[in-house]
Amino acid sequence: xxxxxxxLLSLAMLISLVSFASGEAKEEMTxxxxxxxxxxxxxxxxxxxxxxxxxxxxxxxxxxxxxTWVPNxxxxxxxxLTLADKKNLPEVMVMQGPLDSITVSSARNGAFWDLTDLxxxxxxxxxxxxxxxxxxxxxxxxxxxxxARAYARAGIYYRNDYAAxxxxxxxxxxxxxxxxxxxxxxxxxxxYAINMCKYVAGTxxxxxxxFGAPYVYGVDENGKLYPAFESPYFQxxxxxxRELYSAGGIDPNFMTIESGNWDDAERANPPKALMRxxxxxxxxxxxxxxxxxxxxxxENPIVTLLTALPNSEGNIQIWPQNTGASGxxxxxxxxxxxxxxxxxxxxxxxxxxxxxxxxNCGLEGVTYWIHSDGYxxxxxxxxxxxxxxxxxxxxxxHSLNQLGMNVNGDLTPETAQTILRSWYNNxxxxxxxxxxxxxxxxxxxxTNVLMGSNLNTELEDAEVQYIAGKIDxxxxxxxxxxxxxxxxxxxxxxxxxxxxxxx
Amino acid sequence: MKxxxxxxxxxxxxxxxxxxxxxxxxxxxxxxxxVPGVLYFLVFKYLPMWGVIIxxxxxxxxxGPLNSAWKGLYWFQRFFATKxxxxxxxxxLILSVMSIVFTFPxxxxxxxxxxxxxxxxxxxxxxxxxxVPHFISIVIVVSITYVIFGADGIIYxxxxxILGRSIDYLGDPGVFRWMIVGQNIWKETGWGxxxxxxxxTNVDTQLYEAAMIDGANRGQRLWHITLPAIRSTVVLMLVLxxxxxxxxxxxxxxxxxxxxxxxxxxTLDVFVYQNGIVNGQYSYTTAVGLMKSLVSVIMVISANxxxxxxxxxxxx
Numbered sequence: 029x030x031x032x033x034x035x036l037l038s039l040a041m042l043i044s045l046v047s048f049a050s051g052e053a054k055e056e057m058t059x060x061x062x063x064x065x066x067x068x069x070x071x072x073x074x075x076x077x078x079x080x081x082x083x084x085x086x087x088x089x090x091x092x093x094x095x096t097w098v099p100n101x102x103x104x105x106x107x108x109l110t111l112a113d114k115k116n117l118p119e120v121m122v123m124q125g126p127l128d129s130i131t132v133s134s135a136r137n138g139a140f141w142d143l144t145d146l147x148x149x150x151x152x153x154x155x156x157x158x159x160x161x162x163x164x165x166x167x168x169x170x171x172x173x174x175x176a177r178a179y180a181r182a183g184i185y186y187r188n189d190y191a192a193x194x195x196x197x198x199x200x201x202x203x204x205x206x207x208x209x210x211x212x213x214x215x216x217x218x219x220y221a222i223n224m225c226k227y228v229a230g231t232x233x234x235x236x237x238x239f240g241a242p243y244v245y246g247v248d249e250n251g252k253l254y255p256a257f258e259s260p261y262f263q264x265x266x267x268x269x270r271e272l273y274s275a276g277g278i279d280p281n282f283m284t285i286e287s288g289n290w291d292d293a294e295r296a297n298p299p300k301a302l303m304r305x306x307x308x309x310x311x312x313x314x315x316x317x318x319x320x321x322x323x324x325x326x327e328n329p330i331v332t333l334l335t336a337l338p339n340s341e342g343n344i345q346i347w348p349q350n351t352g353a354s355g356x357x358x359x360x361x362x363x364x365x366x367x368x369x370x371x372x373x374x375x376x377x378x379x380x381x382x383x384x385x386x387x388n389c390g391l392e393g394v395t396y397w398i399h400s401d402g403y404x405x406x407x408x409x410x411x412x413x414x415x416x417x418x419x420x421x422x423x424x425x426h427s428l429n430q431l432g433m434n435v436n437g438d439l440t441p442e443t444a445q446t447i448l449r450s451w452y453n454n455x456x457x458x459x460x461x462x463x464x465x466x467x468x469x470x471x472x473x474x475t476n477v478l479m480g481s482n483l484n485t486e487l488e489d490a491e492v493q494y495i496a497g498k499i500d501x502x503x504x505x506x507x508x509x510x511x512x513x514x515x516x517x518x519x520x521x522x523x524x525x526x527x528x529x530x531x
Numbered sequence: 532m533k534x535x536x537x538x539x540x541x542x543x544x545x546x547x548x549x550x551x552x553x554x555x556x557x558x559x560x561x562x563x564x565x566v567p568g569v570l571y572f573l574v575f576k577y578l579p580m581w582g583v584i585i586x587x588x589x590x591x592x593x594x595g596p597l598n599s600a601w602k603g604l605y606w607f608q609r610f611f612a613t614k615x616x617x618x619x620x621x622x623x624l625i626l627s628v629m630s631i632v633f634t635f636p637x638x639x640x641x642x643x644x645x646x647x648x649x650x651x652x653x654x655x656x657x658x659x660x661x662x663v664p665h666f667i668s669i670v671i672v673v674s675i676t677y678v679i680f681g682a683d684g685i686i687y688x689x690x691x692x693i694l695g696r697s698i699d700y701l702g703d704p705g706v707f708r709w710m711i712v713g714q715n716i717w718k719e720t721g722w723g724x725x726x727x728x729x730x731x732t733n734v735d736t737q738l739y740e741a742a743m744i745d746g747a748n749r750g751q752r753l754w755h756i757t758l759p760a761i762r763s764t765v766v767l768m769l770v771l772x773x774x775x776x777x778x779x780x781x782x783x784x785x786x787x788x789x790x791x792x793x794x795x796x797x798t799l800d801v802f803v804y805q806n807g808i809v810n811g812q813y814s815y816t817t818a819v820g821l822m823k824s825l826v827s828v829i830m831v832i833s834a835n836x837x838x839x840x841x842x843x844x845x846x847x
Contacts, residue, residue, distance in 0.1 A: 108811040114592045130811035135589040226789065281682045283789035284701050361593075479613075479811055485793070494789035496702065514613065 039191055039421065057093045057370055062110060063117040063430040065097035070422040072097060081424050088382060089372050097426065101288055104130075107459045111139055117362040118370060122430055123172060124162035124355040125167070128470070129477045131171075140171040141368060147173070152379035156435030160352045163470055172356030172376060176434045180229060180459035181349040183233050183335030186303035186310030187294075190216060191332075199332055203239060203339045207268060213302045214277030222269075223293045223301030225285040228492055230347075234305040236265035237347040240339040244466040251531075253467065253524050255516065257508055258488070261339070266504075269495045271332060297322065307349050308333050312448035318349035329448050336459045346462040351469060355384045357433055378431060381439040387432040388440050395421040403444040455467070471530070472521035477516050487511050541807040599814075606818035615797075623798040623823075627776040629708055634715050634735040635772060638723030639765060643757065645724060646731050647749070658728075661721025666815065672714055677701065680710070680768040702791035711787060730764040773834035777827050799823050 039218065043201070045363065075092055082093050096118060098106040103124060111134045123131045134140060147161065153173060160174050184206070194212035213221035214401040224231050237243055240261030245253050255261050272278055273398045279285070279293065279301065292316060293301040296431030315331040318324035336344045357370070363371050377383045389396045389404060395417075399409040407417045443449070474479070494498045500505070512520075542550050555562050581596075586606060588599040597658030610616050643663070648654040664672075679686045680700035691697040700706055738756050747755065781800035788796035801818060835846050 105809050108808055111811065112592045112813065128810075130809075133591070135592075139593055201618040228790070279682065280699070281789055282774060284677055284681060295638075478812070478815075482806070489790040489793045496701070496791060498791055499578055514615065 031249050052293075052405055056058040056090050056092065056372070057367070057374075058094055059120060059374065060094045060096070060118045061431065062096045062098060062106075062121040063105040063427060063498045064100040064122060064124065066100050066427045066430075067422045068097065068099040071348065071418070071427070072426050073423050079424050080394050081386060081428065084453045085383075088386070089374055089377050095426075095428075100427075101286070103126075114147075115141075117360045119363045119367075120357060120359055120375070120431075122175070122355055123358050126172060126174070127166070129481065132134050132166050132477050135166045135169075135171045139360055141361060141363065142169050142171060143173065143359070143372070144170045146368075146372055150376040152376050152436050153372070153433075155379075155437075156433075157352065160435075164356050165470065167472070173433050173435060174182055174353035174356045174385050175288055175430075175432065176352065176437075177350045177458050179348065179350075179352055180335065180456050180465045181307045181309065181344050182230070182305075182347040183308040183311070183312065183333060184303060184305050184337075185308060185331055185333050186213070187299060187330055188332045190219065190299070190302045190528055200334065200337060202342075202502065203337050206238075206334070206337055210268075210272055210277055210303065212273060214272060214275050216302070219299065220279050220293070220301040221272060221303055222302040223290065224278050224282040224311070225290040226283060227287040227290070228283075228488060230349075231305045232265070232269070232488075232491055232495075234347045235269060236262045237345050238337055238339065239265040240341065240343055240345060241265060243464050245349060245468045247405075248468050251528075253520060253527055255508075255511075255520065257491075264340075266491060266494055270497060273495050274497055278495075279516070280496070283496070285322045295321075308335065308452055312446060312452055315448050318445065326446060331448065333451055333455075335455060344462045345464050346459055348463050348465055351465065356367055357431065375433070379436050379439075384432060384434055385441065386428075388429045388434075390421060390425045390428075395425050399442060399444075401444065402442075404441040405444070414475075454512040467527065468523045471523050471526040473519050473526065475515050475519040475522055480519065483515055484520070486514070571648070582642070583817060583821050585814050588814055590814040590817070592813075600762050601760045602814065607822065609815065610819055611821070619797055619799050619802050623777055623779055623797055623800070625795075626708055626711060626779050627797060629712050630715060631769075631772065631776065635713050635717050635769065636720070637720040639727055639761075641720055642724040642727035642731060643753065645728060646757070658721075661724065663721070664718045665722035667718065669714075669780075669783050671719070672718055672787060673783070675788075676710065677715060686732045699791075701787075702722065702789065704792045704795045707792040707795050711783065714783070714787075714835050726768065727761060727764060730761040734760040766841065767846070770831065770834045770838050770846050774827055774831040776830055777823050 041475075063207065073079040075086065075094075086092055103122075107121070107123065107516070108130045110121070116225070117139070124152060125131055144165075147156070156174065161170050164170060164172055164174050186209070188197075188199075191209060191213060194216050196209050196212045197377055200206040200209050210221045213219065222231065233243065234257075236256065241259040241264075242256045242258055246259060247253055265502070266524060273280075274463075279384070285292075290304075290306075293299065294304060295317065311331055311333045315324065315329045318330060319326050324330050336346060338344050357375060359368065359375075378387060391410075392398060395406075397405050397408045399405050406421065486507065490499065490504055493507075494501075496506045533646075541547050585596050587598065587601065587603055588596065589602050589605075590596060590599045645654060645658060645661075647658070678684055681687060687697065687700060698706060700710060733759060739752055742752050742756060777799065779798045779800050781798070781804045784796050784801050786796060786799070787802065800823075803820050803823075804814040806812045831846070836842070838846075
């Protein structure tokens with residue numbers, strides 16, 4: 029009898045233990061998150077209002093997500109305002125520039141948890157690239173989990189049907205042919221060659237780097253740093269854009285086009301601009317859009333993707349759209365020390381196959397469907413793609429993928445490989461070796477934190493004015509000199525010291 | 532009131548306080564009614580002013596204003612060391628002077644014109660229509676501007692056809708300030724007439740009748756009766772305007788600015804917004820903002836002095 033009782037007791041203990049353990053795993057917790065929003069014109073269904081995706085996340089982790097959406101165009105301003113109000117910080121937020129002055133000063137002032145020693149303790153987070161983590165480090169400490177993005181995303185895409193109309197059937201194989209193509213496209217009536225908008229860093233960067241210039245800073249043979257604009261290739265790239273502009277190849281009002289309206293010119297019917305220098309995923313998305321809305325043929329894409337063109341000396345360079353990452357996810361000090369491991373555990377889960385799928389694709393049968401070919405689609409099998417599915421998906425999914433870090437690679441269900449998508453995926457790996465980097469990326473300069481963005485804007489303004497023919501070469505040179513005088517010199521000096529110290 | 536007169540009425544030193552005490556006891560209900568107003572100004576206007584202390588610190592929201600490191604005049608020195616401050620200040624001043632010269636008289640002229648309208652219904656309808664642009668957000672005004680002045684816009688096409696060369700309304704730094712002034716005139720002139728129309732209703736109509744009998748024509752009546760009658764209102768409005776002369780309205784400028792015209796669109800307000808809000812340099816930009824306020828105070832005081840010299844009441 030005694031034995032039986034003790035057995036019963038130990039059994040009861042075991043049961044309570046088990047239930048305690050599972051209770052801990054699913055412990056309820058509300059998490060306040062701030063994310064950039066790319067669908068701010070669509071409604072948002074909260075967890076309380078019955079959002080099935082958030083409900084699924086809650087069931088899997090016990091975390092109730094309370095999301096503050098901030099339109100992407102104003103995210104930088106909002107981050108800065110949010111971080112100025114210590115009492116109302118979100119618990120987890122995306123920082124778009126890991127080394128922006130606002131991120132650096134907030135991290136130093138203790139706004140974020142130092143994750144350097146914690147990341148290796150989590151299964152998925154530990155699988156991230158150490159070098160990419162290091163790229164986001166501030167004073168040698170890692171404050172965020174980077175959001176992984178492919179390296180060689182930047183390139184050129186253009187409408188080959190209009191290129192043929194302009195007399196060029198051959199896909200350019202070097203920079204000279206690329207230039208010829210641009211001028212041919214510019215000669216078409218009522219159409220611009222390169223689609224540009226207010227965000228000029230991409231177009232200028234992709235052009236000049238392709239022509240052979242370094243990215244932001246270069247290092248000469250003596251180990252001395254110099255700004256990219258000192259490179260003759262950089263000038264060559266700017267000269268080309270200037271020439272194209274004066275030949276009517278660029279919309280004279282491009283500086284008034286917001287980056288949110290960048291697509292408008294190419295998605296007009298007939299298109300107003302035929303080529304874009306940007307992230308190549310936008311290229312295959314453009315083709316897919318043409319298929320759905322303009323009846324384009326999927327077998328013979330009218331969009332051509334182009335990257336890794338050799339310059340006049342045969343060298344290939346690709347502009348780094350990002351440094352293997354696009355911003356980071358940080359945990360603010362609004363999270364208590366006891367809550368920190370739980371939050372990290374949740375972020376770790378976000379990288380699991382289940383987490384990645386929920387954040388990036390949502391729920392099967394609700395926001396995505398696996399068809400009999402085994403691929404993931406945004407609509408049920410047997411139906412045509414239809415905007416009503418996308419409209420619904422946006423209300424429950426919104427920009428949840430912005431929380432996705434995917435440091436351990438993409439684990440979401442695969443999508444069907446269109447011609448352009450498979451071209452893109454193959455080239456992505458192949459071309460990673462051509463991507464150049466900024467030697468000062470991880471170096472620290474006090475002047476850069478204080479006035480780097482102002483200096484950069486002034487430089488960019490001068491380049492735009494040069495392209496638009498508002499200033500001549502002397503004016504451009506004067507602007508470069510201003511840059512040196514206003515703090516560029518000092519910044520370069522600080523970088524040089526930091527650079528030499530790493531040797 | 533001269534100081535000697537003040538002393539005669541209120542007394543001096545202890546005597547002053549004694550009389551004030553008697554006055555308070557005598558009119559206690561009036562003073563009690565004053566309390567909420569005084570409290571409002573103390574709590575919402577004077578107390579927050581201590582926030583400017585961050586202009587002298589290396590402020591961090593996580594340490595708070597009391598614990599941030601003291602920097603003294605560092606930020607002021609830094610601002611003057613950038614050399615760019617001359618550009619920011621001159622951009623601000625040029626825009627302000629242009630707005631005083633062109634925007635300020637516009638409602639007065641319009642009010643005088645409205646005042647001459649004899650058909651009361653037409654007058655009421657045109658007044659209402661003139662108020663409408665005031666209620667249109669500046670974002671919309673700028674969007675409309677983009678549409679009609681952009682490369683596909685109707686005005687752009689007209690002027691190109693007439694002049695034979697195109698004017699880059701949205702990018703040319705030379706045109707920028709005129710666009711800003713033009714938008715302000717379009718948006719605010721109608722609304723600005725209200726106060727002048729109110730002043731005009733106070734003009735004794737008998738004066739006009741007498742002048743008419745004496746053979747004064749419309750122009751003479753305007754010059755000798757109407758304008759002197761609203762003179763003090765005009766001066767008062769001008770003095771008030773001087774106080775905000777350096778407020779160029781950053782949202783309007785940010786919306787209209789781009790890489791091509793940034794050399795003239797960067798004013799102190801835009802600088803404060805971009806460095807304070809976007810880049811999070813709170814102390815630096817508070818210092819710049821504080822400096823701007825000091826200049827504004829000086830301008831109000833001197834404008835008021837000028838008003839007194841002209842024999843007007845002024846602000847105080």
